[in-house]
Amino acid sequence: MITEELIDRMAEKCLLNDADFDAVVLQHGSKRIQTVNLHHLALAARSDDFARTIDRADFITADGWPIVSLMRSRGIDPARVTGSEFLERMLAGRQFQGTKAAILGADRHAGYDFRGQLHGSGLHVVFRDHGNRGDWKPKRVAKKLEKYGVDLLIVAVTPPFGDMIGEEVRKAGFRGVVVNVGGAVNMVTGNATMAPGWVRAAKVEWLYRLVQEPSRLFRRYIVECLPVFVKYVLPHYWRRSRT
Template sequence: MITEELIDRMADKCILNDDDFDAAVLDLRPKRIQTVNLHHLALASRSEDFAKTIEKADYITADGWPIVSLMRSRGIDPARVTGSEFIERMLAGRRFHGKKAAILGADRHVGYDFRGQLHDSGLHVVFREHGNRGDWKPKPLAKKLQKYGVDLLIVAVTPPFGDMIGEEVRRAGFTGVVINVGGAVNMATGNATMAPGWVRATKIEWFYRLAQEPRRLFRRYFVECLPVFLRVVLPSYLHRNRH
C-alpha cells in the first residue's frame, strides 16, 4: 500500500543528484540503493511486501518526473537520477577502478557482454548469476558474494522481483553495496534501446518507450500506472502549487 508514511520515508532517503548517487556507491559501506519510478509505486499499491521493500532501502532515487514531483511535495528538490545513467557513468570513467562487482540477472550473453564493458572501465566482475531466478536462494548467494569479496552487487532484474531479491540477499549477510538497476544492463549492452538525450530532457521518455514496445507497455502505463498517478502524484503536485 502507498501510504503517507511511505512517501515521507522515501523523501528522507532520496538521493538528490548523480554525484550523491556515485558517492553513496563508492562509500562501499553496506547499503541498498533502489531507483523508484511510477511503475514501482503501482506495484507497491498492490503489494504490501513490495511497499516494505521500498521502505527498507537505504537510499532511493527519483527515476522520472512523477517521483521528482512527489518528492518536491515533501520539501526536497531532487534531480531525476536513474540506474541507466549510473551505468553509463560507470562505464565511461575510471571512478570504480579496482572494485569487485557481481551481476545478478540479465541473460547470460548480456552478462558476458556487460562483464567485458565493466572490465574496460577497470571494474572486475568476479561473480555472475543468470539462469532461472526461481532457483536463487538469498543465503547461498550472500555466502558466494562474501567469498569472492564483492564490493558491488548489480541486480539486473526488473521489479518487483529484482528489488526484493536484492533486499533478501542483503538481509542474508551480504556486506557490500546492492544497487537495483532493472533493465539498465540490457540498455548498456545494446540489447534494449535507451531514449535519446533530447527525449529524456523533454520528459517524454515514457512515450518513446511506449512507441518502442506498445503491446508490453500499454497495460503498464495506462492500466497500472495512470490510476496511481491520478490518486497519489497529481494531488500532491496540485497541493504544492497551491501553496
C-alpha cells in the first residue's frame, strides 16, 4: 500500500544524482539501493510486502519523471537516476576499480558479455548466478558472496522478485552493497533493446517500450501503472505546475 508516510521516507533517502549514487556504492558496507519507477509504485499499491521492501531500502533513486515529480512535491529536486546508466558508467570508466562484483539474475549470455566488457574498467565480476531463481536461498547466496569477497551485488531481476530477493540476501548477512537494476544488464550488453537517447530525453521511454512489446507491457503500463499515476503523481504534478 502506498501512503504519504512512505513517499516522505522515499524523499528522505532519495539520491539526487549519479554522483551521489556512485559515492554510496564506493563507500562499500552493508546497504541496498533501489531504483524506483512507476511500475514499482504500482506493485507497492497492490502488495504491502513490496511496499515494505521499498521502505527498507537504505537509498532509492527516481527512475523516471513521474518519480522525479513525486519527489519534487516533497521539496527535493532529484535528477533521473537509473540502473542502466549506472552500469554504463561502470563500463565506461575506472571509478570502480578494485571493486569485486557479483551478478544475480540476467541472461547467461548477458552476464558473460558484461563481465567481458568490464575488462578495462578494473572492476571484476567474481561470481555470477543466472540459474533458476526459485533455487536461490538467501542464506546460501549470502555465504557464496562472502566466500568470494563480493563488495557489490548487482541484482538483475525485474520487480517485484528482484528487489525482494536483494533485501532478503542483505538480511541474510551479506555485508556489501546491493543494487537492484532490473533488466539493465541485458540492455547495456545489447541482449535487450534499450531506448535511444532522444526517446529518454523526451520522457517517452515507456511508449517506446510499449510499441516494442505491446502484448507484454500493455497491462503493466495501462492497466496497472496508469491508475497509480493518476492517483498519486498527477495531483502533485498539477499542484506544482500552478505554483
